[in-house]
Structures are given as structure tokens and as C-alpha cells.
Amino acid sequence: MKPTDREPRDGVEVCPDCGQDIIRRYRVRATGEQFWLCEECDAVWRAGADRSVADFFYLSDFLPAEPDPWKVIERAEGTQQPGPLQALVDLAAKGELSGLALGMHRADALTVVGVPPDPAPIGVVEAGDVSLTFEADTLVGVSVRFPPTGVRWPGLMPASTAPRLTPVPRPEALAALRDAGVESLSATWPDDRAAEFWIDGRRVRLEFDQGLLSAVGVSRASN
Numbered sequence: 001m002k003p004t005d006r007e008p009r010d011g012v013e014v015c016p017d018c019g020q021d022i023i024r025r026y027r028v029r030a031t032g033e034q035f036w037l038c039e040e041c042d043a044v045w046r047a048g049a050d051r052s053v054a055d056f057f058y059l060s061d062f063l064p065a066e067p068d069p070w071k072v073i074e075r076a077e078g079t080q081q082p083g084p085l086q087a088l089v090d091l092a093a094k095g096e097l098s099g100l101a102l103g104m105h106r107a108d109a110l111t112v113v114g115v116p117p118d119p120a121p122i123g124v125v126e127a128g129d130v131s132l133t134f135e136a137d138t139l140v141g142v143s144v145r146f147p148p149t150g151v152r153w154p155g156l157m158p159a160s161t162a163p164r165l166t167p168v169p170r171p172e173a174l175a176a177l178r179d180a181g182v183e184s185l186s187a188t189w190p191d192d193r194a195a196e197f198w199i200d201g202r203r204v205r206l207e208f209d210q211g212l213l214s215a216v217g218v219s220r221a222s223n
């Protein structure tokens with residue numbers, strides 16, 4: 001694993017337990033489980049926990065069976081979330097996905113998904129498992145289905161930049177969003193098959209099927 005960036009990509013967060021150091025993303029080598037750690041006082045936050053408050057939970061509590069927990073963990077900063085989770089976070093937090101970005105011009109968005117310019121523009125364009133929603137010439141919504149057989153990425157969203165599909169369990173999807181600060185914003189839970197968040201004027205909707213992420217949609221709130 002070669003870190004490409006020495007700086008914590010998630011921004012600098014000072015430890016609320018000791019106030020002395022920065023909370024960094026770590027992982028357990030054997031399992032890959034990620035968590036957050038203050039190297040100064042050993043305070044630990046599990047993925048998805050609120051790191052703005054001290055929780056008085058420490059490395060020895062997190063790995064109680066390890067005589068020297070420091071030997072079985074390593075820094076994970078500079079590494080990205082697994083593909084689908086990173087795509088989810090990018091889409092939710094930035095409104096971006098593999099060349100698409102909310103607010104871009106219709107013609108550019110259609111080029112990305114490989115759809116010829118339409119003579120009679122309609123509001124929703126479907127391409128593969130990607131669905132685009134337009135208001136006039138502006139892209140205002142992107143949604144992606146994650147079928148069990150694999151996402152069909154259309155047009156210029158090639159395998160090299162579009163996330164490879166692996167099944168994302170509901171808790172992991174929600175934890176990734178919480179880590180990105182999304183879930184601290186208002187969220188509603190219509191039922192256990194859907195979750196909705198609002199972030200920076202965008203509505204993010206997740207759908208789950210049998211405990212796995214099955215669709216993600218992001219749209220700009222219209223006035």
C-alpha cells in the first residue's frame with residue numbers, strides 16, 4: 001500500500017479527548033476494519049461514530065485481546081474507501097460521479113453517458129444503470145442502480161474510473177456517509193429499505209435490497 005498523500009484526506013480533526021493531536025484513519029491489518037485513532041492518547045472512534053465528541057473508548061478497549069494493539073494496526077489515510085463506497089461518498093458529498101457532476105450542461109452530461117444529443121430534450125435520460133435528470137439544459141439529478149449482476153456503466157464511464165461493483169452492506173454504506181459528514185445532517189428513514197439525507201442543497205437517497213445498497217440518487221433541490 002503506497003500512500004499517495006501524506007495529509008489526512010478527510011481534513012484535520014483535533015482529538016476531543018486530549019486536544020493534543022489529530023485523529024487519523026487507521027485499519028486493523030488482519031481484517032481491514034477501519035477506525036479513527038488519536039496517536040497521542042489512543043482514543044478510538046469506530047467507523048461512523050461522531051468524532052466531534054470524546055467517547056473515552058481507547059485502543060485497548062477496541063482490541064482487548066491484543067497484548068500490543070499497535071502491532072496489529074496501520075495508518076489507512078491516503079487510501080480510499082473501496083470503490084462503491086468512495087463513489088457513494090463522492091456522489092453524496094460532491095454531487096460527482098465518474099465524469100458527471102450536478103450542474104453541468106446537458107450536452108456534456110450526455111457525452112459522458114454516450115447518448116447522442118436529443119432533438120426533443122426530455123427531463124430524464126436513462127443510459128445503462130445510470131439515470132440523469134435535467135431541468136432545461138442543466139443536470140440536476142444523477143441516480144445509479146447497483147444490480148447484483150453488476151452496474152452497466154454507459155458511454156465514457158469506463159471501468160477505469162467508474163467504481164467496480166461489490167455488494168455494499170447497509171451498515172457500511174451508512175458508516176461511510178457518516179465518516180464523510182453526510183449523516184450529521186438531517187436524515188430521514190422512510191423504512192429500512194431507504195434512507196435520505198440533505199447536504200448542501202442536495203437530496204441524497206439510498207435504497208437497499210436485502211440489506212445491500214441497490215441504488216443511489218442525488219438531486220439538486222429545486223426551488
Ligand SMILES: [Zn+2]
Binds near residue numbers: 038
Ligand atoms: Zn487524543
